[in-house]
Amino acid sequence: MVITRDEPLKVKNMNISDKALSDHFVITFSLDLPKPSQKRRTRTTRDMRLIDKQNFKEMLSAKLSSSPPDADAETQAELYISNSEEALNHHAPARTRNITTRPSVPWYTLEIKQAKQKRRTAERKWNKSKLTLDKQI
Known part of the structure; x- marks a missing residue:
């Protein structure tokens, strides 16, 4: 069980391993987290x-x-x-x-957003031209 501010979470697939690198153990596990509802x-x-x-x-x-x-x-x-x-x-x-509000995700940065826009632009260009060079880009 993992103790949090809101409520305890159920731990699945817990694995404790000794890598013999230090006096600490590596603990890995999975959590079954509910997906936040969209408002x-x-x-x-x-x-x-x-x-x-x-x-x-x-x-x-x-x-x-x-x-x-x-x-x-x-x-x-x-x-x-x-x-x-x-x-x-x-x-x-x-x-x-009607607008669906989605929770903010900290990993989705401006850099990622710009990369996705660039990729979509390249995809649209390739769909029009069907050139091998455009597909590679």
Whole structure:
């Protein structure tokens, strides 16, 4: 049994060997660790690049000019917010997506990420050309 902060872990295939190199023994074993669960979150985003600025400006000014001028400040603010949201929803509708968050892994470094990107780029190039040189790269 291995004692940890959370809970004891079951040890499998424990092997104690004396390599006769020092007064210490080498202990090897396997642990049956549960895979961490992946959490899903919902994200709502808008693609603001889709907005035609001129049309958005015209629509917003038309909506704001139609509000009653004699309303109090709170009503004016509520109308401004609702009209702005309506114009925004028309030009850049909100999209909801489910995102899976994965636990961070300390061994996955920037160097490894860049190497994988380089490999994928080379694979795509080889898939297009089918040249032996591209395959070797």
